[in-house]
Structure formats: C-alpha cells, structure tokens
Amino acid sequence: MHREAVLSSRIDGTRTTLGELFVATAGGTSARASADLEEVANYVTALEHGLERLSSLPLSLRHIRELHECLMRGVRGDTALPGEFRRSQNWIGPPGCSLGEATYVPPPPAELMACLDPLERFLHDDSLPPLVHAQFEAIHPFLDGNGRVGRLLVTLLLVERAVLPSPLLYLSAYFEATRELYYEHLLAVTRDGAWDRWLRYFLRGVKAQAEDAVERMEQIDGLLENWRDELGGAHLGRPKEVLRLFAENPFWTVRGVARELGVAYTTAQRAVERLQVAGIVSPVCSAKRNRVYCARDMLAVLEAPCAAAPSLPETLPPSARTM
Numbered sequence: 001m002h003r004e005a006v007l008s009s010r011i012d013g014t015r016t017t018l019g020e021l022f023v024a025t026a027g028g029t030s031a032r033a034s035a036d037l038e039e040v041a042n043y044v045t046a047l048e049h050g051l052e053r054l055s056s057l058p059l060s061l062r063h064i065r066e067l068h069e070c071l072m073r074g075v076r077g078d079t080a081l082p083g084e085f086r087r088s089q090n091w092i093g094p095p096g097c098s099l100g101e102a103t104y105v106p107p108p109p110a111e112l113m114a115c116l117d118p119l120e121r122f123l124h125d126d127s128l129p130p131l132v133h134a135q136f137e138a139i140h141p142f143l144d145g146n147g148r149v150g151r152l153l154v155t156l157l158l159v160e161r162a163v164l165p166s167p168l169l170y171l172s173a174y175f176e177a178t179r180e181l182y183y184e185h186l187l188a189v190t191r192d193g194a195w196d197r198w199l200r201y202f203l204r205g206v207k208a209q210a211e212d213a214v215e216r217m218e219q220i221d222g223l224l225e226n227w228r229d230e231l232g233g234a235h236l237g238r239p240k241e242v243l244r245l246f247a248e249n250p251f252w253t254v255r256g257v258a259r260e261l262g263v264a265y266t267t268a269q270r271a272v273e274r275l276q277v278a279g280i281v282s283p284v285c286s287a288k289r290n291r292v293y294c295a296r297d298m299l300a301v302l303e304a305p306c307a308a309a310p311s312l313p314e315t316l317p318p319s320a321r322t323m
Contacts, residue, residue, distance in 0.1 A: 002022060002044060004043075004173075005040050006018045006040055008043060008151045008152075009040045010176055011148075011151075011179060011182075012148055018299075019250075019299055019303060021040050028284070038075050039075045042070060046071040047155065050066075050155075050156045051156065051167065053066065054156065054159065054160050058123075063156075065084065065085070068083050071152075080144035080145065085112055085113075086141060086142055091104065092106075092140070106141075112139070116139060128199075129158060133151070133153060134189045137150045169206065171202075174205035174209050185198045186198070216302070220247060227243055227280050228240065228243065230279075231274065238261070238270070241271075242261070242268070245260060246275070246280070251292055252293055272293055275295075276293065281293040
C-alpha cells in the first residue's frame, strides 16, 4: 500500500521515497519537504478509507468524492475543492500552458454531470477496471488529483469485484516506469478511440505487476526465514513478533513496537536489541531518544524497482504523441 502511494503520487510530481514515507510513519523525521510527505500519506489514508467503505458503500460518485477529500485535505491541492466536482474549466498540457495550448481539454463544467452519470452506471455494470480508469481520466472531474483518484479506482474495483481478496496488485509502478506510454495511450483513447491498444498496455501491466508481486513476496519470505534462523529457530518469543513488524514497515522505534504489540517498553527494547545484535536492524541516526531502527535488507526488497516493463510493439499515431 505504501509503495503504491509513493509511485502513484510520483507520477503527479512528488519526490518522496518509500523509505522516507516509512520513516515518517514510524515517527521519525525526513529531509524531504513535508508537503510531499503529506500528499503521499494522504494517498494511504484515501486507499484505507476506500477499502473500509466498500463494506457499506459501493463504488459510486459519492465514494469517489470521499476519496478525493481524503487525498486533498490539508495539502497543496486543498484549494482545489476537496471532495467537490469542479465548477470551472481545467485542461492538461505543459506547465504554464494556456487553454488554447492544451494537449487535452476535458468536458466543460456544464456538461460534467452528463458525463459522470454514465460513469456511475459504468461502475455498477461489472466493466473492466481499465475501461473505468480511462473514462474517469477523460472526464477529469476535479480541479486537481484526478490521476491519483483514477489509479485508486483501479485497486478498489479489483477488490470490490473479488478479483483480489485484498489490495495486493498495484499498477502505479508500471505506469510510473512507462509514464510516457501511459499518457499517450490514455490520450489515444479520447482522440482516436484506441481502446484495443490501451487494453493491451493495461493488461501487460497487470501481468508484469503480478509477477513482480510474487517475486517480491518470495524474497520477503526468504528473508524472514533467514532472520529466524539467525535468531535461533522456532522458539523466538517476542523477537519473532518484532520480525513481523519489520516485514510490514522496515522502520520502527522501540516505543512504536511496544505500542503495536501491547507490551512494556523494556520488553520491546530487549527484542529490538536482540535483532540489532543479529545484524537484522540498525539505528538510522545517533539520537538516543525515540531512536528509529531500520531493517535495511527488507527496505531494499521493497524499494527495488519493478522489473523492466514489457515492450509494446504497436506504434501510436502521431496525434497521440503530443502529451
């Protein structure tokens, strides 16, 4: 979930790394601009909210507005009407371009609901997630944050339709690695009706990210097994529980471990120290109070770039190569 948040937000211009987000989650500090971190943290909040709401509210325009409000609250886009559909014209193009110079101009505000009503019906008719994503991006119903909301919808659709039992497949790594093609294919859908090329591109991404997820989980399982061996096998007690925490987030403080496991501070401290002696974790700074520890091998697995994206043999028409 954190990796998806970092990469989806990076497509829209943030520069926060996965490690920086994990450090912030653990209660540490980062040199990264706080605004970037807050935007990425809001993505995690929006995804968690969206997943929780699926139990009581199907994907709908109301659900989409709630996602947008979570995403934009208190960050640089909070002036862009969080949770509200736009009431003015937006456009897509190079930074600083005028409406007349735009690469793509979404529907005007007066026509927005005429486009969003069919989208809501689309959400309820078991349409494929790539079709919904492309339609949402073409409408661009918010002043800011449309790309991130659209990518959130892909994950939520897969979970809602029981394609995935939980959000284990994230496509933002693929979209970010093939960013130019991502934009080109979306634009080709709206300009040329090139749905077949968009679907092939999207499904190649599903295949690539599914394989990447399996490989990454195997690496994590292997790393945990090695750690357990280094700590002396099955009878580990608290250190075994702490290992599980460092697999979820490679950064923890002793206080955070104690709170998460519901144990005394000294119990958590002894467990973390045992992991440190085994070379599994190490402090990331010299601070004595609220020191943050990192499982660097686990961080390396999580931060590794996705495998090379599959090549796309088809050539896009010149009209689509302007974004």
